[in-house]
Amino acid sequence: MTNESLIQLAFSIHNNQGAYALLLGSGISRAAFIPTGYEVTLEMIRQLSALYNEQPVDLEKWYLEKFGKQPDYSDLLDKLGKTPTERHGFLRPFFEPTEQEQEEGKKQPTTAHKAIAKMVASGKVRVIITTNFDRLIERAIQDEGVTPTIISSADAVDGAIPLIHSRCTVIKINGDYLDTRAKNTVDELEQYDARLERLLDQVFDEFGLLVCGWSGDWDKALRSCLERIKGRRFSCYWCIKADPSTMTETLINLRSANRIKIESADKFFTELEDKLESLAEINKPHPLSASLAVASLKRYVVEDKYRIQLHDLLTNETNRVCSRLKSTDYPMTGQPSPSSETMQARIDKYHNDLSILLPLFMNLCFWSKKEHEDLCVKVLQRVANSVQDGGGYQTWLALRLFPSCLLLCAGGMAAILSNNYSLLLKILSDVKINISNKESMSIEEILPYMVLEQRTAQIFPNQDRKHTPMNNITYDFLKPHLMEMLSSEDEFKSLFDRFEYLAAMIYIDLVPDRERGEYAWAPPGQFAWRNMSNTHISKIIENEITTQANNWPLLKSEIFSGKVEQAQKCKKLLDAFIPKLQW
Secondary structure: OOOHHHHHHHHHHOOOOOOOEEOEEEEEEEHOOOHHHHHHHHHHHHHHHHHOOOOOOOOHHHHHHHOOOOOOOHHHHHHOOOOOHHHHHHHHHHHHHOOOHHHHHHHHHHHHHHHHHHHHHOOOOOEEOOOOOOHHHHHHHHHOOOEEEOOOOOHHHHHHHOOHOOOOOOOOOOOOOOOOOOOOOOOOOOOOOHHHHHHHHHHHHHHEEEOOOOOOOHHHHHHHHHHOOOOOOEEEEEEEOOOOOOHHHHHHHHOOOEEEEEEOOOHHHHHHHHHHHHHHHOOOOOOOOOOHHHHHHHHHHHHHHHHHHHHHHHHHHHHHHHHOOOOOOOOOOOOOOOOOOHHHHHHHHHHHHOOHHHHHHHHHHHHOOHHHHHHHHHHHHHHHHHOOOOOHHHHHHHOOOOOHHHHHHHHHHHHHHHHHHHHHHHHHHEEEEEEEOEEEEHHHHOOOHHHHHHHOOOOOOOOOOOOOOHHHHHHHHHHHHHHHOOHHHHHHHHHHHHHHHHHHHHHHHHOOOOOOOOOOEEEOOHOOOOOOOOOOOHHHHHHHHHHHHHHHHHHHHOHHOOOOOHHHHHHHHHHHHHHHOOO
16 A cells, blocks of 8 residues: 555544544455355355255346346345244354354454454544444444444434444444345345435535445445535545456545555554554653653553553653753752752752652552563663763762662662562662763662762751751652552651662672671661661561571572572671661
């Protein structure tokens, strides 16, 4: 098919939601091994001739000579089955799959049916006209959670919901295979009931039209409807697989239809639906709130088919944040100079710039599966490395790492909350940060105590004489975000202590070139000045290692090289270090 025609059609449908009707013929169901109405009629004549012990070559001619009239669908059904149950039993094999056919995928909604159903579910298509007797399009639409209005007889027109009020209307102009009034023969297709004609006139006048799988040769009444409507409110598109017949060519020219050369209905509707989805994504507004962004993430993270949308959601927001962090809103030199008020204003601004990315990253780490861990690392690494080397006030230069510090702590706590310790290790060690041409692990640079040294951080409001001012500030910023996943502030405090304590143990394990005497230096956290008791995090961790040994979750995630002896060694060094702080 020509890309230009397909692209033009996609734009037309996207920009005029619900304004295009589909006219579908037997070509749509051909891939499902559903016979055409004409083929069903011929099969009925063949079976009827067998009852007379005859095997005619020309079935229609035999019927005309035998009964003195053209084949009639209703008459044929009446001859082959007197009751509705008998007629249903005769027709079922044509349209309903056997167990073997189900296993082979026959007489099931095709790729084309499913793509059309998605277009209906998204509101892009609301009216479908079909000459087919089968129920494949209805089934596909119902599978997408939409219950269509079905009009399969003139009587149904009177009681139908108006087109404008129905989410989807399927007009089966030749009827349904279970209705003996279904139209098959040339005479039966000569003219429609006046009520059905008025409905078709309305559709062809008010809607644009996409024709696929219909030749236009047999349905004279339908051709007449198309010929008499002069309105051209929207365009007409006509799918052509082979050279059109003279009759079809006439209709195409009369409707000034745009021709679209296709290989198959399945491929055409799949490509069309894919382009419509792409247009919807491109034109999707930026999330107006963190809650909307998180709702999108939760939907995307569940299924692999949304991996591109998930990647784009995080990447686009990360790009926005990185651009903000490099902007002139954060000058390193000149005014304002660091003070209690200007320092608080700056970190408030950092937090505001993370208003969407922070909850996004936190939820990504909480819901993350193995295949998402690299995306977590990529996001944190991008933000951490958005800082630019250069001169300026040391306080401003140091605080450039505060946004990545918030992300690391939120992501680490979320990973612990979901028992995803392999992710915890990755965001602490696999994230590489380049500062002054030196590459370091995130655990070396962006834990709270590392961002701004104690005495400088005590300048912040309400942090005078506090032991861990940056940890306290990080605690306050993260509490409202994490509380959405927790039930109490005590639970949050315990989680914060667990993250800081485990990070300190992992620091001792991973960071080389330290004097390893009776104790080793590690980044202090609030745990370092809390009163020592049986509820202190060091006691809790000690009890876990003792009782669980090699089954301790961190060891099973290869932290401390998966060895309980190494974990105990790092813990012993950390516990020996805490009293040295003399707090």
